[in-house]
Amino acid sequence: MKIATWNVNSLKVRLHQLLDWLDANRPDVLCLQELKLEDKAFPEAEIRTAGYYAAYSGQKTYNGVAILASSPPEDVTYGIPGFSDEQKRLIAATVTDVRIVCGYFPNGQAPGSGKFAYKLAWLDALARWLGMEALPIHPNLVLAGDFNIAPEAADAHSGWKGEILVSPPERAAFRALIECGLTDSFRLFGQPEQSFSWWDYRMGAFRRNFGLRIDHILVSQALRDACRACAVDKTPRKLERPSDHAPIVLELDWPHKRLKI
DNA sequence: ATGGCGCATGGAATGCGA
Secondary structure, eight states: OEEEEEEOSOHHHHHHHHHHHHHHHOOSEEEEEOOOSOGGGOOHHHHHHTTOEEEEEOOSSSOOEEEEESSOOEEEEESOTTOOOSSOOEEEEEETTEEEEEEEOOOOOSTTSHHHHHHHHHHHHHHHHIIIIIHHHOSSEEEEEEOOOOOSGGGBOTTOOOSTTTOHHHHHHHHHHHHTTEEEGGGGSOOOSSOOSEEOSSTTTTTTTOEEOOEEEEEEHHHHTTEEEEEEOOGGGGSSSOOSBOOEEEEEOOSOOOOOO
16 A cells, blocks of 8 residues: 655646646555635546546635545545544545645744644644644554654754744644554664755755655554655656655555465 | 744735745
8 A cells, every 4th residue: 555645736737747646656545735726616526537536625815735545435534533624635535545634734824823732732633633633543644745844953954043943842842643542663674874855946956955844644554564654755856847845755565465374 | 033934815015834
């Protein structure tokens, strides 16, 4: 089973890159963020033609998340249960026997700002829901998306000046997700030094590899031992008019092949 | 040097992202 996540920064602009990427990579599940379009504008037909079903939650201009899957997503839920939020940042669905949670976490702007408080409240609500409800009900769970947090020092290039995305409260919130029983699948495997998933459009950041690793695929305990590989795919970041984010791809030996005794 | 680029809205200039 192959599960991927990609912040496309406008599904309208990136649709053809997305379709090409699906053709080339054929994931079983792809979590998308920053659709930046309303549900009525979702390119349902094009994605269906590519061989994928979709569950999505969008809005005008900002945010928007979707789960694409080669088999129909079931039991779709929208938002964090119990957390009132106008912003379309979370969608969850079951694909075969795996619960997929796809999130576009708030940016937070700057520590001390109202947007930062919203980010921490959003993260707190997410951890509570995962720990108290989602994980107990769905032991086979994947949390994937644009977390807008670089969890460790190795996940940010040394020239990153700002506090946002790397601040202690954000990193503590990331650890709280891990403590729910999730594992950062990327760090189960050896990776190139300075592996990132986002590079600013400005300053030739991609060329200089001035990036951050802020897109993640976390897996529950039951899935951890099935992980076989996880990597950043920098290929689409090299195209004309790219998203500023690159996809992350996780390969799982799932369902486990069991010997009958 | 706090800009730079790209996207959306709206139809120019501004807000926002990370």
